[in-house]
């Protein structure tokens with residue numbers, strides 16, 4: 190039996206890892222879909238598809254499970270998204286997700302979806318981990334060690350801090366069009 194588990198994995202954290210460990214008890218093979226593969230270098234999606242491929246491939250190596258990591262770009266038509274996923278991935282028998290839209294789209298296509306309880310969601314949430322990186326607070330204890338190594342190798346925290354500065358600057362200038370400071374223009 191082959192399963193499918195999709196996430197943005199920005200970054201892949203211990204909650205995702207616990208989920209994969211649980212899925213490994215139910216399937217022989219797992220397709221890991223890297224969602225929003227075309228997004229990177231933003232506060233919401235700092236890491237590229239290639240960087241996320243490294244995080245996942247190295248982290249799941251500890252499980253006795255054959256995995257296929259597939260980057261999946263977003264498309265602007267939810268109604269055909271499941272066909273898009275199927276066109277890019279090995280066949281699978283069951284999908285795993287807690288994302289309500291993903292669950293609905295798969296179920297409407299007749300694909301079985303299994304949901305799971307969230308593991309330590311107060312600690313293990315991508316947005317919280319990214320916030321901690323931006324604020325230079327501890328985050329390494331919330332992701333598998335190979336993810337720490339990948340983020341350090343690519344200097345990911347510095348990138349996130351930099352793009353989050355640019356994002357807040359863009360929001361600030363968009364909100365207040367009266368701002369006409371040439372030094373801000375130079376920064377952008």
Ligand SMILES: Nc1ncnc2c1ncn2[C@@H]1O[C@H](COP(=O)(O)OP(=O)(O)OP(=O)(O)O)[C@@H](O)[C@H]1O
Nearest residue numbers: 196197198204286287288307308310313314315316
């Ligand atoms: N702590 C967790 N335990 C179990 N499943 C989780 C946990 N965190 C996320 N998931 C699930 O993993 C899948 C992928 O999640 P995603 O990559 O969006 O992570 P996230 O932590 O929700 O990130 P973000 O805060 O950036 O949205 C989703 O189905 C999500 O519900």
Ligand SMILES: NC(=O)c1ccc[n+]([C@@H]2O[C@H](COP(=O)(O)O)[C@@H](O)[C@H]2O)c1
Nearest residue numbers: 195196197224225263264266267270288
């Ligand atoms: N129309 C689409 O492109 C479409 C629809 C549903 C989910 N998705 C993607 O699937 C992924 C779901 O992952 P999360 O559960 O981490 O949000 C996201 O990357 C999301 O953008 C895309």
